[in-house]
Amino acid sequence: MKKLRCLRLGLTAALAISLGGATSFAQSRLYEGEESAKDHPWMNSKLSADERAEMVLKELTLDEKIDLVHGEGMPGWAGKVFPKAYLGNGGAGFVLGVERLGIPMIQMSDAAYGVRSSADNGRYSTALPSNIASAATWDPQAACEYGALIGRELRAQGYNMTLGGGTNITREPRNGRTFEYLGEDPILAGTLVGNRIKCEQAQHVIGDIKHYAVNDQESGRNEVNAVIGKRALQETDLLAFHIGIEIGNPGAVMCSYNAINGDYACENKYLLTEVLKKAWKFKGFVVSDWGATHSVVKASAAGLDNEEPEDIDYGEPLKKAVQEGKVPVAELDDHVRRVLRSEFASGIVDYPRKRSVVDVERGLETSRQVAEQSIVLLKNDKGVLPLDRAKVRSIAIVGTHADEGMISGGGSAQVDPPGFSAPAWKAHVWFPTSPLKAVAAKAPGMSVRFASGADPAATAALAQQSDVAIVFVHQWTSEDFDLSNLSLPDNQDAMIDQVASANPRTIVVIESGSAVTMPWIDKVSGVLEAWYAGSKGADAVANILFGDVNPSGKLPMTFPRSEADLPHPREVIPSPSMLGKAAVMATGEAKPTFEVHYDEGLKVGYKWYDAEKKPVLFPFGFGLSYTSYSYSDLKVKPGKQSMTVTFTVKNTGSRAGAEIAEVYAALPADAGEPPKRLVGWSKVKLQAGESKEVTVNVDSAYLSIFDEASDSWKMPPGSYSFMAGGSSQDLPLVQNVTLK
Numbered sequence: 001m002k003k004l005r006c007l008r009l010g011l012t013a014a015l016a017i018s019l020g021g022a023t024s025f026a027q028s029r030l031y032e033g034e035e036s037a038k039d040h041p042w043m044n045s046k047l048s049a050d051e052r053a054e055m056v057l058k059e060l061t062l063d064e065k066i067d068l069v070h071g072e073g074m075p076g077w078a079g080k081v082f083p084k085a086y087l088g089n090g091g092a093g094f095v096l097g098v099e100r101l102g103i104p105m106i107q108m109s110d111a112a113y114g115v116r117s118s119a120d121n122g123r124y125s126t127a128l129p130s131n132i133a134s135a136a137t138w139d140p141q142a143a144c145e146y147g148a149l150i151g152r153e154l155r156a157q158g159y160n161m162t163l164g165g166g167t168n169i170t171r172e173p174r175n176g177r178t179f180e181y182l183g184e185d186p187i188l189a190g191t192l193v194g195n196r197i198k199c200e201q202a203q204h205v206i207g208d209i210k211h212y213a214v215n216d217q218e219s220g221r222n223e224v225n226a227v228i229g230k231r232a233l234q235e236t237d238l239l240a241f242h243i244g245i246e247i248g249n250p251g252a253v254m255c256s257y258n259a260i261n262g263d264y265a266c267e268n269k270y271l272l273t274e275v276l277k278k279a280w281k282f283k284g285f286v287v288s289d290w291g292a293t294h295s296v297v298k299a300s301a302a303g304l305d306n307e308e309p310e311d312i313d314y315g316e317p318l319k320k321a322v323q324e325g326k327v328p329v330a331e332l333d334d335h336v337r338r339v340l341r342s343e344f345a346s347g348i349v350d351y352p353r354k355r356s357v358v359d360v361e362r363g364l365e366t367s368r369q370v371a372e373q374s375i376v377l378l379k380n381d382k383g384v385l386p387l388d389r390a391k392v393r394s395i396a397i398v399g400t401h402a403d404e405g406m407i408s409g410g411g412s413a414q415v416d417p418p419g420f421s422a423p424a425w426k427a428h429v430w431f432p433t434s435p436l437k438a439v440a441a442k443a444p445g446m447s448v449r450f451a452s453g454a455d456p457a458a459t460a461a462l463a464q465q466s467d468v469a470i471v472f473v474h475q476w477t478s479e480d481f482d483l484s485n486l487s488l489p490d491n492q493d494a495m496i497d498q499v500a501s502a503n504p505r506t507i508v509v510i511e512s513g514s515a516v517t518m519p520w521i522d523k524v525s526g527v528l529e530a531w532y533a534g535s536k537g538a539d540a541v542a543n544i545l546f547g548d549v550n551p552s553g554k555l556p557m558t559f560p561r562s563e564a565d566l567p568h569p570r571e572v573i574p575s576p577s578m579l580g581k582a583a584v585m586a587t588g589e590a591k592p593t594f595e596v597h598y599d600e601g602l603k604v605g606y607k608w609y610d611a612e613k614k615p616v617l618f619p620f621g622f623g624l625s626y627t628s629y630s631y632s633d634l635k636v637k638p639g640k641q642s643m644t645v646t647f648t649v650k651n652t653g654s655r656a657g658a659e660i661a662e663v664y665a666a667l668p669a670d671a672g673e674p675p676k677r678l679v680g681w682s683k684v685k686l687q688a689g690e691s692k693e694v695t696v697n698v699d700s701a702y703l704s705i706f707d708e709a710s711d712s713w714k715m716p717p718g719s720y721s722f723m724a725g726g727s728s729q730d731l732p733l734v735q736n737v738t739l740k
């Protein structure tokens with residue numbers, strides 16, 4: 001693969017030199033971000049993006065229109081050589097511009113938790129904590145800073161479009177991309193991704209939300225047909241997208257690999273046209289996931305606007321279909337208009353690309369701050385944490401790589417760590433943020449010693465000799481892969497057990513992309529969920545361990561006791577004979593080969609455990625602090641568009657902290673809903689002893705259900721219960737209200 005890539009680069013460089021003619025020169029002028037033609041009427045930035053797009057559309061030839069609706073290849077993609085590759089920026093792909101009209105190329109990069117492919121391009125990118133970690137902050141402002149940082153680093157590296165914005169709901173926690181998404185609740189996930197996108201686009205990059213929709217497992221992602229009822233689809237997976245799109249207004253929506261109710265996502269008229277473009281009035285463009293386009297006429301009619309990364313369907317075949325009248329010109333124009341509109345709306349025309357040096361220090365600072373807000377304290381017996389500098393004299397740091405770094409999530413989300421060349425696809429990548437060094441730096445005068453865990457006897461001996469043992473464990477996950485179970489791999493459960501047997505003052509720090517099971521939970525004193533903690537993860541963990549930061553993160557997904565309690569105790573995975581038939585890039589006859597029935601319907605995440613009365617290991621919304629909070633005085637005031645839920649939160653402990661105060665609602669019994677849903681929250685900063693009145697406005701849309709008969713959302717009349725508290729299973733305040 002590596003070899004192929006070098007060969008390809010060599011060839012394209014040679015092509016660039018030998019072609020060197022009008023097109024390449026013209027395109028490369030825009031590529032370097034020189035002033036674009038200012039005198040065209042559509043360059044007037046006072047006009048709306050719609051007006052400007054319409055003006056440009058009128059000027060375009062058929063060939064120019066076709067150029068705007070497909071990609072020109074991705075470095076290394078399927079071992080192919082792409083003739084225009086020399087115009088690319090080293091990212092996941094690009095769309096040609098129209099130089100004579102001042103329309104720039106769209107240069108795209110994956111950027112889930114940071115900008116991808118920096119190593120191959122000799123660049124540097126910050127790794128933020130994973131997306132699931134950012135959801136554990138429950139903080140729209142942190143989501144905004146997350147997006148702004150990625151937007152800035154994309155621009156610095158010569159890109160003007162992100163392929164981040166993963167929003168698939170955690171319906172199947174074994175999904176290897178859970179770390180790229182924002183958890184199991186649609187309102188939390190949608191709110192956070194919307195804020196991320198809003199701030200990312202403010203940096204003048206086209207934003208993206210993906211993978212639309214129900215791409216909720218990786219196993220057989222190109223072959224699976226996700227079967228799900230319309231109401232469940234609307235109220236779960238689609239709701240997260242809808243909220244994200246309303247808040248963030250992304251320029252692009254990426255349709256996914258899988259099929260939904262029979263039709264592939266990228267040719268699914270219900271999803272792309274009926275829901276996205278008509279009901280939600282989405283004005284941007286639909287871009288296919290890489291190789292997820294399967295047809296010309298059907299995809300175009302369904303609402304796919306742009307094929308990536310190639311032109312297999314939307315190149316010559318689309319042109320021919322238009323010429324033969326099989327695809328109406330108006331339909332092609334709609335695709336093109338949408339691409340142009342997003343270019344104007346995001347500002348990439350008015351602010352041409354200009355490279356700069358990534359602000360490394362600023363990135364590290366933001367990454368650490370987000371990590372500190374995302375770490376969830378799951379257990380803290382007898383106040384083992386924060387570590388007391390006056391009492392603790394010796395610390396054992398245990399765990400493979402805990403001396404060197406912390407693990408990161410793989411696949412197209414992978415950010416390359418500084419000091420290394422590009423990792424192979426699905427390699428385990430450890431960021432050079434060393435827990436051992438970070439803890440030692442916080443503990444001058446203490447003995448801080450390390451054991452990898454490889455030698456059980458030596459590890460147990462070290463734990464026994466130390467006042468405290470801190471065990472760093474990991475669960476690696478990636479795109480193109482699902483976990484077969486939620487256990488920690490590589491005998492790490494046994495390692496924790498041995499350490500905890502040697503020293504009950506054992507603290508486990510989990511680096512994971514999803515939930516993990518914890519057979520050792522009763523034996524250890526402390527547990528921190530640190531997720532994939534990014535470039536500065538170790539400093540963030542150390543700040544929490546020593547109490548320089550008071551933990552405030554809360555789980556954006558349930559941690560079940562075991563896989564047996566999941567809606568699907570066994571994941572539905574395809575047999576080998578079912579794979580490859582509808583593989584990436586297959587055209588025409590591509591058909592899904594197996595089905596996953598999401599028959600848990602509305603009962604996703606905590607809604608499942610609530611409805612089925614299944615106890616969990618740690619509930620959705622749970623997270624401890626070094627202080628404590630009390631809740632009182634709940635008042636619910638119905639209004640026209642929203643309810644006002646007011647209550648008081650008091651910091652009853654002796655440290656300042658930030659409490660994520662959660663509000664849930666139970667809908668009227670005959671609405672046929674799970675027992676409760678999250679409808680709002682507020683993150684409240686409180687000094688020791690301080691009280692604050694908190695007001696959460698609950699949009700009536702969040703109290704509504706999808707009525708299949710009328711194909712619309714309705715708020716059912718009847719008796720509602722509003723509940724407030726510190727987790728989905730700790731809701732001390734309840735008030736019933738009858739709503740008409």
Ligand code: BGC
Binds near residue numbers: 110210
């Ligand atoms: C992934 C997308 C990604 C694209 C481009 C696909 O395999 O599913 O999330 O943006 O590749 O790298």
